[in-house]
Amino acid sequence: MAAPFEKRLTETDTVGKxxxxxxxxxxxxxxxxxxxEVKIYVxxxxxxxxxxxxxxxxxxxxxxxxxxxxxxKFVDHKGLKVGDKIILDSEPNDFIRRHFRITxxxxxxxxxxxxxx
Numbered sequence: 001m002a003a004p005f006e007k008r009l010t011e012t013d014t015v016g017k018x019x020x021x022x023x024x025x026x027x028x029x030x031x032x033x034x035x036x037e038v039k040i041y042v043x044x045x046x047x048x049x050x051x052x053x054x055x056x057x058x059x060x061x062x063x064x065x066x067x068x069x070x071x072x073k074f075v076d077h078k079g080l081k082v083g084d085k086i087i088l089d090s091e092p093n094d095f096i097r098r099h100f101r102i103t104x105x106x107x108x109x110x111x112x113x114x115x116x117x
Contacts (some may be wrong), residue, residue, distance in 0.1 A: 004089040009075075011082050018071050020053070020064040020088070027090050027098055028053055030065060038065065041086070042100040045116075049074050049102070078117050079106040085114060 020028075022117055031038045037054040051070045057060040080086070080089070087103040105114040 004087055006085065006087045009080055009082055009084050009086065014075055014080060014082055015072070017068045017085075018065065018066040022063055023053070023059055024064055025062065029098070031055065040100055042102045044102050044104065074102075074104075080104055080106075080117075083107070084117075 001022075007018075012019075013030075017055070029038045029040065031054075037052045040051050040053055042049045042051060049070070052067040053064055053076075054067055055064050057063075073094065084107070085105040089101045089103075090098050091101075092098060104117050106117050107113075108115045
């Protein structure tokens with residue numbers, strides 16, 4: 001299992017794609033030959049989201065990212081801005097190959113802590 005992916009969002013993340021760590025290629029569903037993307041289904045405790053994950057070539061390596069069309073719907077739905085945080089995690093599942101979870105957080109300056117949104 002890959003470690004949870006935690007990221008403070010940048011401008012690119014809030015207006016474009018979300019890049020994932022290369023290590024996540026081991027746990028993402030395989031991209032079928034002839035295709036350039038795979039769908040992953042993610043829950044946040046309140047609902048389910050469908051993201052399309054693709055890869056781009058970065059030198060000798062493939063780098064996974066979430067396609068903007070689906071990712072930006074989530075960003076909009078949660079009202080995420082630069083500096084907010086997401087945590088993406090996964091675990092094996094008996095019914096589907098892998099269960100993905102996402103947590104979106106905003107910093108509450110009054111309480112000085114991160115709050116799930």
